[in-house]
Amino acid sequence: MDINKILNADILDIIFEGRNKEYGAYELRKTYKKRLTTAILSMVGVCLLVFVGVLLANVVKSDKPVQMLVQDVQLADVKQEEKKPEPPPPPPPPKVEPPKIEITKFTPPKIVKDEEVKEDEKPPEQEKLEETTIGTINQEGEKSDVVAPPVEQSTGVVEAPKVQAEDYDKxxxxxxxxxxxxxxxxxxxxxxxxxxxxxxxxxxxxxxxxxxxxxxxxxxxxxxxxxxxxxxxxxxxxxxxxxxxxxxxxxxxxxxxxxxxxxxxxxxxxxxxxxxx
Structure with a gap:
């Protein structure tokens, strides 16, 4: 290409200088802007048609009267289950009293005159003591093999603790x-x-x-x-x-x-x- 034509030539002509322009690539590049513009305009037109269609549809719908349907709703009676009374608690088991055991009162031996011995203070016979339980009272009942130990009677006198004698000669x-x-x-x-x-x-x-x-x-x-x-x-x-x-x-x-x-x-x-x- 001549130097005088370069300043006024298109960039596309400069690129395809000396090449086969009829192959198709030259034609595609040369018509690219035209095709891009046509595509954009077509897309805008389609969008406008869709927008207008939606707008007209809403206008047509708004002309129709709006009806509200009101229905009476009745609540079904829900019956609550009645609580059944709880059964009364079982009665407590009958109290079983243990069988009474025969007890013979133990009387500590004392040396006194015969006329001073009271009837209820006489010591029991030795044979009877072997067949009964010894205790602090007299009680009738069944005989038991267990013999209660004799109870020592307290005199009510409390002795003071013995203090060790001090050695005053040390x-x-x-x-x-x-x-x-x-x-x-x-x-x-x-x-x-x-x-x-x-x-x-x-x-x-x-x-x-x-x-x-x-x-x-x-x-x-x-x-x-x-x-x-x-x-x-x-x-x-x-x-x-x-x-x-x-x-x-x-x-x-x-x-x-x-x-x-x-x-x-x-x-x-x-x-x-x-x-x-």
């Missing part, structure tokens, strides 16, 4: 009232301060510090002191000095347990202080 470690120095704790502190040789550890070369001795001793029922011993010994003569002072002390007020004086184990701590020189 050494007590806990008491109701502890032993005490005459005049109380304050007097005991004064006694120790006045009689202890506080220089005892210094005299024995103790270095600065506190030295505590725990002394144990007995206070008997009369308040006398015995068995004085040190439970520990820090050394430097502290234990010996504490024992000496407690041994030479006066009698104490004894400890009390259940209102009675008892032997009591007393403990006392004594502290010696050595200051730096």
């Amino acid at each position: 050494e007590f470690k806990t008491v109701q009232i502890e032993a005490k120095f005459p005049g109380g704790a304050a007097a005991w502190q004064k006694y120790l301060q006045r009689n202890l040789n506080s220089e005892a550890p210094v005299e024995n070369g103790a270095p600065p510090g506190n030295y505590t001795v725990i002394v144990s001793f007995l206070v008997d029922k009369n308040g006398n002191i015995s068995e004085v011993q040190a439970l520990n010994d820090p050394g430097y003569g502290t234990a010996t000095e504490a024992i000496r002072v407690i041994k030479k002390g006066p009698a104490w007020t004894p400890a009390v347990q259940n209102g009675r004086n008892v032997i009591y184990r007393q403990k006392q701590s004594v502290t010696f202080q050595v200051a730096e020189g």
Whole structure:
């Protein structure tokens, strides 16, 4: 195709340039738009015809009078089934009382004079006891092989529980009232301060510090002191000095347990202080 004709030529002519245009493909492509337009218009026409037909049909129907049919409906009588009365419950079985058993009252044996024995308190004969049941009442009935045990009669007196006797001669470690120095704790502190040789550890070369001795001793029922011993010994003569002072002390007020004086184990701590020189 010439250069001058290309600008004005159809795209279809350019594609089929130099090809067989009578084969059919050229003709189909060239008439494609025309056929598409014809198909669309035909479809639109068919749709319009259908729409108009439906519209006319509705108009024709609307011209006819509308009739309503009303019918009387009668409800059938439904009969409910009558409840049958429930049968009465069966009567309870008759109460069968157990047969009475022959019982002979047991009378505890007592040694009394013959004229003091009442008729109803006489003990039954031994042969009769072997053939009857022993109980607390007299009752007539059938004989049974079971023999009831005799019932002990209560006297109505309740004995108090026996309390084990306290041994007041033993050494007590806990008491109701502890032993005490005459005049109380304050007097005991004064006694120790006045009689202890506080220089005892210094005299024995103790270095600065506190030295505590725990002394144990007995206070008997009369308040006398015995068995004085040190439970520990820090050394430097502290234990010996504490024992000496407690041994030479006066009698104490004894400890009390259940209102009675008892032997009591007393403990006392004594502290010696050595200051730096």
